[in-house]
Amino acid sequence: MLKGLNAKDANANSSTNSNPLSFNLSQNYPNPFNPRTIINYELRIRNFVVLKVYDIAGRDVATLVNDIMPAGEHAVEFNAADLSSGVYFYSLYVDGKQMAVKRMVLVK
Numbered sequence: 001m002l003k004g005l006n007a008k009d010a011n012a013n014s015s016t017n018s019n020p021l022s023f024n025l026s027q028n029y030p031n032p033f034n035p036r037t038i039i040n041y042e043l044r045i046r047n048f049v050v051l052k053v054y055d056i057a058g059r060d061v062a063t064l065v066n067d068i069m070p071a072g073e074h075a076v077e078f079n080a081a082d083l084s085s086g087v088y089f090y091s092l093y094v095d096g097k098q099m100a101v102k103r104m105v106l107v108k
Contacts, residue, residue, distance in 0.1 A: 025092040025100035032105040035081040041092050045071050050093040056086055080106050
């Protein structure tokens with residue numbers, strides 16, 4: 001259901017040098033948000049990462065990360081200024097495998 005490649009708004013990729021013990025996708029904050037939110041994820045080793053945002057119908061609305069990322073903690077800012085209020089989902093893919101999905105709410 002959650003497939004496709006369509007880049008929209010992505011900003012502020014940052015990372016630190018710590019090496020987490022596993023893959024982790026954190027809940028975005030703030031949530032609900034308007035129009036910007038931060039999504040954090042952790043990688044235990046260097047991997048090819050895709051972080052996507054989907055609408056409630058499963059349509060791809062943004063690709064926030066699509067790159068090889070080093071191990072450690074990462075933060076991405078998502079700007080939903082061009083989207084309507086509603087429920088959205090974001091999904092972390094590591095080396096082509098879906099690792100986690102989280103729900104977020106945009107309130108305008």
